[in-house]
Amino acid sequence: MPTLKFDINKIRKDFPTLNQTINGCPLVYLDSAATSQKPQSVIDTITEFYTSQNANVHRGRHTLSEQATYSYEQVRDKTARFFNVLSKEIVWTKGATEAINLVANGLKKRLDKSHTIIISPLEHHANIVPWQLVSQQTGAKLVSLPLNNNGTLNIQQCCEFIKETKPALLAITQASNTLGNITDLKPLIVAAKEVNSLVLVDGAQGALHLKPDLRELNCDFYVCSSHKMLGPTGLGVLYGQYEELNTLDIYQSGGEMIDKVYLTHSTYRPAPAKFETGTPNISGVLGFGAALDYLNELDHVQIQQYEQELFSYAAQKLVKVDGITIFSNLSDNIGTLCFNFKDEHPYDLATLLDGYGVAVRSGHHCTQPLMTHLGLNGTLRASFSFYNTYKDVDIFIDSLKKCIALLD
Template sequence: MAFNIESIRADFPILQRQVNGKPLVYLDNAATSQKPQLVIDAIVDYYSNYNANIHRGVHSLSQEATDRYEEARQKIRQHFNIAKAHEVIFTSGTTHGINLVANGFATILGQGDEVIVSALEHHSNIVPWQMLCEKTGAELKVIPMTQEGTLDMAAYSALLSGNTKLVFVNHISNALGTINPIEDIIFKAHQVGAAVLIDGAQACSHIKPDLQALNVDFYVTSAHKMCGPTGVGILYGKEEWLNKLPPYQGGGEMIAEVSFEKTTYADLPHKFEAGTPNICGGIAFGTAIDYLNQIGFHAIEKHEHELLEYATKELLKIEGLKIYGTGTEKTSVISFNLEGIHPYDVGTILDKMGIAVRTGHHCAQPIMTFFNIPGTVRASLAFYNTKEEVDALVAGVRKAQQMLR
């Protein structure tokens, strides 16, 4: 499929609307992506034509819903090159997947064990591990970051030891756009016998990770940043690791046999999928993956890289503007500040011009503390954005600077 930006933008109904009397310029894709009509139609189709609970009913609607839901699991397996469908666990999103793994490791870790995270993490990649260490007596260690917003890999190597049981890093920083060297991180962790969990929430809309090639133990992501619906995501786990971890929640669907004396648990993936899932969300997630693959991730990466380079060049022409996150390996996220101006004020003025950006600490307060700033303005670009929208952003930032200084 040829990359046709006009045709792609026509797939997204929300991009046709206005905000405050101006055409919408949506540059908050790191928070959530917009949804193509195909995904919206898949949601409507489910509730209109075959809404039923799954894995339980013998009637036709239940079987149809079950088939579509499990077809979506297969699409996800193929997209991420996962060996077995039962290694795909549906979750409510990335945070759910992280907490599922953290809960399981509470039965594995003890005094003297160590968990390593990075300084570039989202709060959902910090707090569960702090809670885990408080519960188990394990120690949390942090890979430091550099002024460029990259990880200090020499320091990481020094942190690893025979006591390291789990390493957790994000694939791409939500606050800075830095692409972390996860291949090296995974390889070095495995050398000391540690498991690795990678947060792919910010990565999977930009690149197509091959989870078997990465040899990662766990990988989590969310549908809503991949043009899918909110409230659904996946945890990938190697079969041997998922079998080691206890269920995260108890209830229907995750059991084999129940009596008041003893309960036995279902096989994977159902062991971790208690209760009625987000059936419609899972099906629509599969539709979103189909849509992204139809466009092609090579084309997506190419277009977004061109936008990133163009936006970086044009924004740096503004006197007093500083970009945070200047590593050579990064994706289409630009976090910046204007000298002497609070990022919230910049974002407010941009909104009046129909330009949606994110301001604040982006659930990554340790990064902001490192740079000694209250937060940043974050413009995050997607494959449906254009250079004309970048021009509108640059003009808006210039206007905000004139009004606020």
């Protein structure tokens, strides 16, 4: 399929939520790290399913069920191609959080007090708390990679730490949801593989912006969320190398994931089916398929280049605002600016910005250990995506200055 030239004006028209006013001002949506906006094609696909195709999958021989099943499984194939993996290595979950919990639960019987799990202080709580529970339940030791004072990783030091620790598992983010900093994953994964460690990558922030080739990356597990990739909420993707998926214990039980059920015991289907119990989020899967179609129509290299140019433009303007401190790494970043103004509470500034139609995030961003490491109670976060414009940046900076004038 031929790629299209990157046309920001056309793109903007594809996202209906962007074309509205908030508090009498044009919406400037800078919260894509929390959830991306959805193109009309995704919205239409979900509506079309419930309007003319609504039926359960895998459970019927009638026409609607056959159609739904075919469309549903086609999206699994499409997702596998997007990440350059096998269809049988794609498991549908409720989100990246459930995908991490699925892996954590599935590994519990293989861990004991002789094992170590490595995480990092950069992680979202979703990639911390499940491993805390596994540690408490199995006796496995939970340790963290060393982090520089500015919130960046010294990759060489981290590789040495991995080789010395010899963990059973390394769970690491592809990009920080708070700072936007991109993790140099390849050397970390190589170091982990040298000591026979499993690697789980949290790609919730990286999947859209970086479009990783998971076969080349060579992690054992990778998780991401549909809603951060232009798709609907309530759907996640778990990629697992097929042999590793099948070694995991089941996460939930019930219908659909079974092979044979007797009154006293049951047998289960191989992955991915053994992890997909009950009626799935069919409309969500189809909507995600439409999101992938939309992304595949665009040139990812052009998207990434545009996002980086837009981010640099925003960073250059923000750094010139008196009293602003930026905590993000400005050289290796997916497009997120984490900052504060003097000692003002981030909630106050976010509320004032909303008065100008500017949507940013405020708080600890589900990264309290990182906030503690940086000595912060919270920050503001402006996260950009390819549907944002230079005008968005100008409005954001102008509105920020007006808000600061009110506070100063």
